[in-house]
Every structure is written in structure tokens, then in C-alpha cells.
Amino acid sequence: MGEKGNSLRVSETEGEQNTLAEVAIEARTPPNARQELAVNRARTLVADVSNGNRITVRALPTLRPVAEFTTAQPPVGKDGKPELLQFRFLDDDRFLTVSGTRVEYWDARAGRALSQPFDLGDLRLTTRTEPNYAVGPHREPGHLAVTVQGEPVVHAIDLRTGRENEALRVDLGYGLVAAAFLEDARYASVMTTGGMMEVWSAPPGKPAKRVAGPFGPLKENRFVWGATGGSGYFVANLSSVQFLKADDPGYRQSYEFGEDQGFLAAIRDGRALLRSPASGGVLGLVRLDPALWKRHLCNVVGRDLTDDERGSLPDGLPTQLCPS
Template structure:
């Protein structure tokens, strides 16, 4: 089936009117709907399709698939067979005494899904390599198999480009986002500034038509400098447009080195970050670091290939995650030191600092964290680090230069894993205020003060939230009410809601509505610990 899908892709590449991506809604039925949805999404990913879980009670048994027709057909055929095998295998299990039957079956099915993902991925790589050899021997295609598959993948992801993370600027007053009109799907996409209070677009510009779409999981397809005056908009696999805020006037165009593509035709997402000065930009394409003047688009230093520095020697080789999504081997962090780049290597618990002038590692600024750390970032002071560990957990570390790093808080999480969402719908960052860190995840927002690790505050919600973006201080959050992610997929189209974590503001509104202090009976239906006086006379 993998071979058939690749053959159809190569045939489609040779015709003048190429096949277009389509989408379809797949309804799933009990038993074990959650596990069925996960299986379908993972199979679809390996077959170059993409999936969205629509929100709302009426859609909880559905998966919205995007892909080319031949890939969607292959996905559905595989899913029908493998789901039956999964359910039958779970029923035949010998369950140890004392184990809950449903929980034990679910655990087994998650292992089944992981193994299926690995095997389909291996079959795709084998079929791709064989097709490449046949194509070269016969001279039947002008383009490589990997490039054709990459184009098909990015065309599919174009259907999901509105899921890139929006940005909140000007203290949460303005939303910066890619916007596409659902009632006019052929009208193209715009980059827009939206007034957060009214929802009105205050400025917009049409984005270039391009097949080189973004990986919807990439968090920095829109990157804004700290001053909120420039935005870097990734419009192609290796192309960035720099625009002025608020006019959205184009000030520069940057073409980076092309990110690498794997055997399945899936490329690493390009990553980028502004320097704190605001006018300099760092980009990472695979392992190659480039340094740019964001206002002119000119290079400021020579390209540095992190592989040449032999960082992370002996680290584990990165494979596909249990969720089915590949990831880049190197990660680029916002550099706390001028004239330097900071990177991590997947599976290596070390933060490396590279001097952009010499192209060499600054070993005096190397920070080594715990052995389980997969990737990490430093705060602006360079004294604290936030680290991601297996299972989507977060740890907060003391990382001051010249001192032995130590874990201060954690693990926290898992991130994006709750009763409705998996692997998404959270945001976290350092706020830039004396080691303060926030994480908005699940049903709470936590502010942790690392200068005093015993000091923290939490805001708890009655239900799990799907957080899309936050201001730098973490006090204003963007969330979806429908739960379908930005852009949605249900009747609400992922309707967005802005919430300010300001108890004083909440108190003011409450007192305006109630008109008096809470009575004893009114307090009975509220959580304990409320102040004795809320609305003074």
C-alpha cells in the first residue's frame, strides 16, 4: 500500500493538472472511540494526511482528515483493518488479577498504536527508497521521490495553515494572525492585525500564494520582536517576509538555506527567533544557523553548521515520537547573550552557546541539566532554565553560569494531555521578571517565581482549556471556546476568547453586576477561601 501511494504521487507529479487535496469527516463508533481516533490520526500522518479533532459534544466521535484522495483511501483501508485487529487483540488479553479491565485494554491499545506507527513509517521509507532507485534507473521523473512527497505533504498542510499560532501584542490588545475566510475558501489568506476587544481587523495584507506551507505544529511561523514593531512571517519552506507593525508594510525578504527533507518527504520546520535588540534575526534550517539584519534582509555573519561543531556526541538517535510526529534534531532558542546563538540537541541535556563571530562554541556558557532532559530554554537573565522531559513533562532549573545546575520545580504536566486534548492547547514561557515562569495547561495557569521556588500562584478553571497564545507576562490568554484549535472545525469555527487573569478586574465586574456584597447563601455555592468582603458598601 505504501508503494501504491508513492506510485500515485509520482504519476500525479507528471500530469499538467495535478491532483488537489481534499478533506473528509470520518465518524467513529464505540467501543474505544478515543483510541480509534488516535489510531486513525497516526495512520493518516504516516500516509501524508493531516487530521483535526473537531470540538463540541456533537463531534467527539469524529476526525476531520485532510489529504490527497489516494492517500485518504489508503488511510481508511488501513484503519478499517488495523482497528479490527486492535479491538480483537485487546479482547484476547490475559488480564492480571486486580487490574481494571478497561484501563488495561487501553494501555495495550496505546502500545499497539505506537507499534503500528513505527511499522508503517518503516514501510514508507522502504517504498520511498525503492521508488527512488526505480525512478533514477528508468529516468521517468524530473524530480526526486522525496521532493514530490514533500510537495504533497506541504500542499495538505496548506489546508491547515490557519492553525499556526497567532500572537498577542501590545499587552493583549491586538491579535496578529493568519486569516482565511471560511465562506470564501479560494480568496487566499491574509496576515491581519485584529482588535482583541471588538474582533475587527484593523490592518491586513494578502499573503503570497505558495505551495510551501508550514508545519502546523511549528510555534514560530509568526514571530514578533520584543518591541512589537516587526513580525517575521514564514511564507515558504525557506522564505520569510519581515513586516512593520502596525502598518504590515514589507521591509525585507529573507531566503534561508532549504530545510532538509526525510525519506517520507516530510521536512523539518524552519525555526527562527529575534534577538532582544529587535532588529536582528536568527534562523535554523536543519543544523545550519544563519544571522540576519531583519530590516534590510542582509546577512550579518557566516552560516554556521552545528553538525561541524560535533555537539551532543553520543546522544540517542531521534526517531518518530509515539504521537507519530517527527522533530528536528536541533532546536534554536532565543539567545540571552548578544552576538551568540543558543541551541539544544534532541536527547542531549546540554544548552550550547555558539559565538556568531567565530562560529565556535563558547564552552564557558555551556549548561548541563538532568539526564532525562530532551530540550530546554534559558530565561533572559541566563540564571534559570525550563526543560522538557519524556512524556511531555516540564522541569524548572537553576542554571547560573559557574554553578552546578539543579532542579528547582517539577516535573509539571503532562503538557497538552487531558480528557479532551492530546499534545496541544498549552503555552508557557519566562516572563522576563526576576525568574518568573508561567505555564497555561489543562485546567490551570501557574505562575512560578524561581527567585523563591516556594512562591507560586495558580488560576484554576472548572474545566480543561485549550490555550492558543499568551502575552509576554502570561496574564492575558487566548483560548478557543469550541476546543477545535485555532480555525476550529465545528460550527463555531474555533471561536476565540480572550481572558485577562486580573482578579481586581473580575471583582469590579462582579460587583457591578451583583450590586452588593455576597450574602451567606450566595457564598455557599462558591469555592472556599473567598475574602470576607468582596464588594464593599
């Protein structure tokens, strides 16, 4: 996005970081600085919002317009400002928007609704007067996972009917804020009150149990987590990025920074992240690719490191970095 939210740009992340495409956003109200873009699983479409509730879907990497549609207007929050519209791709084409408690289900390429909208408040998932909901994909095809902050149940809502399938409920313990199933859907990552993260084993038809965590506390709006395939997941928070597996407690791959970072976004496998030092500095892209680091080092230095140079670096470097 441009500095004022009035343009959208696709740039290379390697080489000379050339701009591949750029478009101006014509809107009365540009996107909020805290509003994230959404990219589909195949990385062929990107969606953004303007005017509070206008979704524009574009092709990648050209940014050619594909579809445009208008969602329900977000409600005004307690601070007197409109709440942010929540939106995401559920796969390559299916698209979800949540405006306050109103849920809408779309075909992103055609720009049309796939079912009637429904309101989470009408489902009577809780007796609380002002509940906070979290909404995301469910492991059961055609369903959403909906949680009520502080309550233990992950509810499964049928996207076609807007009704709960009570047989698919999963209990993940009190203090639950949000849950997301991993690719190996027997496992779920869980955000709990206090900004902590846990991982639970939740095979269908069996009681769920915690298998990892809690990790944290996670720094609000400055951490990133994601699923990496199978039972794998990553957590980028404070000064480290950790790669772990829910079915292998002994597996851990860690990358440590010299100081705390503010992590803003990551690609799906977590191997490239947008971050800036928490102490202040320029936002930049870091790639967690030791082979790439090695090639860049050898191109710049043109030789192996001396013993003195190695002494100032962490342990574990290969004996030979650059070919002789």
C-alpha cells in the same frame, strides 16, 4: 491568520475587538497551520513565513512591510513533507532562522544576513547519527543555546563564527530536550523526555542543580510557558495556569479552569492566553486580570453578588466586588 492562511490581521483584544489592520498574503504556499508568528521584544515587528522559506517582516500594528528575505529551504521529513522552518527574534532587530540543521542570523529590519550560515551537524556536538537539536537564545550575548535531545549539555555557539565556546557549557542532566534561560540568567527552564518541565539553578562557574519540578506531563502542542521577568515564569497546561519564581519555591499564583484547555499562545507575561476547551469549542482569548473581571461583572450585573450566587463560585472572593 485567515482561515486558509491567506491573510494576516491585527485585532483589538478588548472593547469591540475591532480589526486594526489586515493584509493579504500572496504566496504559492500559505503558512502551515502549525507555523507560529514571531514578534519582537518591543512588539513593533511581526514576522511570518510563506512559500516554505520566505520570511516577511512587518511593522506593528499597521502591518506595513519592512523587509523580506529567503532562508535555506527546509528539508523533507520522514513523512515526505517539508519540515517547518523555525524562526524567532533574538531581540528587537536580530533574527534567527533554523532550516533543518542550517542556522542563519539576520538583521530583521534590513533583511540581510549578519554572519555566514552554519550547520549544526558540522559542530560535532554529538556522536548520534540522527540527532534532534533545539536552538534558542543563550545567556551569553552573541551566542545560541543548542541542545541535543537526550544529552545533558547546553552548548554555547558563537553567532559570528558558528563555533562552540566550550568554556560556557552547562550540564543539566540526562533526558534534556531543550533549555531556556530566564531573565535572571542564573536559572533555566528545562524540557525533559516524557514531556516534563523542570527549573534548574545554573550560576556561571558552579554546578547546576534542579530547584523546581518536574511538572507535567505537558500536553504536546497544547501548552504554553514563558518567562515573566527576574526569576519568574509561568506554565499553562491542562486545566491551570501557574505563576512561579525560581528563587522562591513558596511563591505560587494559580488560575484554575473548570476543564482541560488547549493553550496555543500567550503574551510575554502570561496574563493573556489563546485557548479553547479540550472537549471542543471556540478558540478565544482569556485575560488573567481579576480587576478586569471585577469591572466587567459590575458593569453587567450592576450590584454585588448574593449569598446564593457566591455559593456556586470558588472561595476567596472579596467581601465587596462592586462599589455601592
